[in-house]
Amino acid sequence: MVFSLVDKRYLVFNLIRQEGPISRSAISRRLHLSSASTTVFVKDLLNAALVVESGQGISRGGRRPILLQFNDDCGYAMGFELDVTRIVGVLSNLGGKVLSMQGQPFNVNDGPASALTTIVAMSQKLLKEARVPNDKLLGAAIGMSGPVLYEEGIPLSPPIMPGWDGYPLRQQLQDALSMPVYLDNDANLGALGEYTYGEGRGIANLVYLKVNSGIGAGFILRGQLFRGAWGVAGEIGHVSIDEDGPPCSCGNNGCLEAMAGEPAIVARATQAVRAGHPTLLAERAAQHPLVIDDVVQCAQRGDETSRQVLALAGTQIGVALGDLVNLLNPRLLILGGEAILKAGVLITDALVKTLHRKALRAASRNLEIRYSRLAGQATPLGGVALVWENRRQAYVRDVLAEANSAKGEDG
Amino acid sequence: MVFSLVDKRYLVFNLIRQEGPISRSAISRRLHLSSASTTVFVKDLLNAALVVESGQGISRGGRRPILLQFNDDCGYAMGFELDVTRIVGVLSNLGGKVLSMQGQPFNVNDGPASALTTIVAMSQKLLKEARVPNDKLLGAAIGMSGPVLYEEGIPLSPPIMPGWDGYPLRQQLQDALSMPVYLDNDANLGALGEYTYGEGRGIANLVYLKVNSGIGAGFILRGQLFRGAWGVAGEIGHVSIDEDGPPCSCGNNGCLEAMAGEPAIVARATQAVRAGHPTLLAERAAQHPLVIDDVVQCAQRGDETSRQVLALAGTQIGVALGDLVNLLNPRLLILGGEAILKAGVLITDALVKTLHRKALRAASRNLEIRYSRLAGQATPLGGVALVWENRRQAYVRDVLAEANSAKGEDG
C-alpha cells in the first residue's frame, strides 16, 4: 500500500493505538498537525468510541495533558490453531484480552471437512460464551501447520498433512461463518501474536520459533509479518542439518524437523531404550509407547539419557538458528511450541549455547532470546491480530462514518 | 515512517516514477484524486522538471492520454564499491544511466584512510568527466564487504578487514565531499542496484547473491532493502556447511565462505595439483600462484579437475541457498559477483541443481534464478539508488518549492 491517501483521523487513530497513552499535543507534534485539527480529529474518534480518555499525564511545566488510549473493546475477533492432534479456539477483544477459549482433540487424518465442522461448532460456543455484539465481531483466522497460500486461503502441499492440499478452507469457513476468514501458517500467526500482544510487543524485527511435531518459524520484519513471495517463508524445519540423517516427510534427508521435532526426540529415546542404555525411560517404555512428556519428566529427574536426547535436539535447532541469525539478524528470538514450553532449559541451554557459537558475533551480540509469553495462545491470538490488521482500515472508516451520521441525526 | 503526512504532489510523483509512463486520468483513478487536482499537481511537477511528458498513449475509446514519465535527469548521484582488492566508482543519473566510471586497484591492508583519499580523488574525476550541475548532485554511497553499522556509517568488526573496525568512514567522507554520504554492505547495495535498475526491477522479494573473495547476500523484502536489526542481515557466507571444514576468518569452521569463496576454490585447485592429479592446472601452477581465472579457463578447456572444483563450490553454495529459499521464499534469485560472472554455468549448474534438491518444492517451485544484469556495476548503482531513496522526499520537496517560488516571481 505505497499509495494510499488515508484519512488523517485514521493516522491519529493509529498513533494513539501504537504509542498511546498519548496526549493531544503530543499527537500534534508527532504528526505535524495543528492543535486545532487534532482536537477535531480526536473528538470524532472519541465519539466513535474507537479511543478513550484514560486519566491525566504528568505536567511538563503547565497544564497536565489528557491521555488518550486505544479502546480495546471497540471490536472482537476469533483465532484458531489447527494442529496435527487438536484444535484450539479463542475469542478476544482487539487488545488481546481473551474472553472465551475452547480446545479439543482432533485427528488430522479426518481431513479438512471434519476440521471445518469442528471449527464452526467451536466458534458457536465461543460466541455464546462471550456474548459479543454481532456487529463488533471483525472475523476469524486459522493458523495451521505447513505452508499456506495466504491470499487464496488454501493449504499448500503440506508434508505432514496429505489430503489437505488445495482444499479451499478459507472460503468454506467464510461461507459457514458469514464473516471474513483468513488462513495462515501457525508459526506465522504465533509470531504475529507475540509481536502484537506478547513478548515481542513493539519489536520490529523478531523471529518466533515453534517446536512441536513440526518445526517452523515466523518472521516479523520491519514491523510486519513476512510471508515471502508465495507464503512459504519460515520453513526452518526443512533446513539441512545432516545430509546422511533420517528421511523427512518432505522427501529430503536430515531436515531439522526430522532430527529434532517431537517424533524424532521420542524416536531417539525409544532407540536408546532398545539399545539397552541404563535409563529411567526403560520402565515407561515397557508400559506404553513413549511420548515427549516421558522424556521430559525423566530428564527432570536426572536421567542422563533423556537429558542427552533433549540437549542434542537443542544443539541441532541451535545450528539452524545460528544460520538464521546470520541471515536475518533479528533483535529478538522467541522460543515457543509445546516441546520447548515443556522441556524449557533442557532443550534451550544447548540451543542458546550452540546458536552463539555458530552465529557471527556481530549478528548475535545484541540478540535477545526469550520464551513465548502467550504459550498455547500465541497462534490463536496471532489470528486475532491478523483479522484486526486486515480489517482495521475499513472498520475504522465504517465506525467513524456511522458515529458521524448518528451525531448528525441527533443534533 | 508509518506516520507521515506527505504532500500529495509527492505521492503523484512517486506513482509516476514507479508506474510511469502513466496518464493523468490513470493517476486520478489510482490515487482516488479528482482530475482537477491531478491536473494541478502534475503541472507543478512538470514546472519543477521532476517529470516529463513522453508522447501519447493508446486510446481507450476516446481522446488519447498524454503520458507522464519520471525525469531521469532531475538529479545525479555517485556510488562506490570498496572491495578487498579494488575500488570502483560510478556517477549516474537517477535513472541509473552511467555518465562516468572509474576503477583502480586497492589494497585493503592500506587501511581506511587510504581508501578515503582514493575515493575523494575518484569522485573529483567522476564529477569533472560528467559535468553535472552541483546543485543536482544528491550525494554518494559506498558498498563495502563485511557487516556495516548502517545508521552510523561505520564498518563493524569485518572478518576480512581487520583494522577497519569502528572507523567513521561515512562521516569522514561526508566532510571531505561536503555532500550526504551513506555506507552499506556491498551485497546489500548489489541487491538494491539490481532491484532498482537491473534484473530485479519491480520484483518485491528477491535475493542477490555475491560470490567473490567473500560470499554475501542482499535481500529486497516487500520492496525494501532489508538490513536486520543492526545491519548484519545477509551474512550467508558464514552459514555452516561442514562442522569439520576448514577454519573461517570469523572463528568458526566450515563456513560457506571458507568452503566456496574464491580463495577456497583456488586453494582446492592448488591442492589438487600438489596431490599430483592429472590436470591442466599443473603447468600454470608451476609458473605462478594460481588465481581464479586459471581454474575457470582450464575448466572451460575441459579440464576435469577444474570442473569438479568449481562444481563442488556450486554444490556447497546451492546447499546454503536451499536453506535460504526455505526461509525467505523469494520470487527471484540473482547470481552475481566476480566468481559467478566469470565461471557461469561451471558453478551455477551444480548450484541450481542442488538448490532445487534441497529446497521445499512449495518454496522453490516458482523461483526464478537469473544472472546479475548490472555485473560489476551492481553495487555502485545500488549506491546511487540508496542515495536517491534517502534523499528523495526532501529533494522533491525542495525542488518543488524552488520552482514554485521562481514561478511566483515571474508571474
Next chain:
DNA sequence: CCATCTTTGTTCATTTTTTGAACAATCCCT
C-alpha cells in the same frame, strides 16, 4: 502564598486545499 511563565486544549474566523461541474479536445465505432 502569590504573580508569572508554560503547557494543554478549545473555539472560530480566515486561509488553503480539493473538488464538482461545465466544457473543449480527441478518438473510436458504426
Next chain:
DNA sequence: AGGGATTGTTCAAAAAATGAACAAAGATGG
C-alpha cells in the same frame, strides 16, 4: 459523418486545515 467515450482544463464552490485568541491548569521562584 455523427453519437458515445475518454482525457484534460478551468473556475466557482465546498471542504479541510490552520492561526490566533483565549481559557484551564499547573510549575516555578521569589
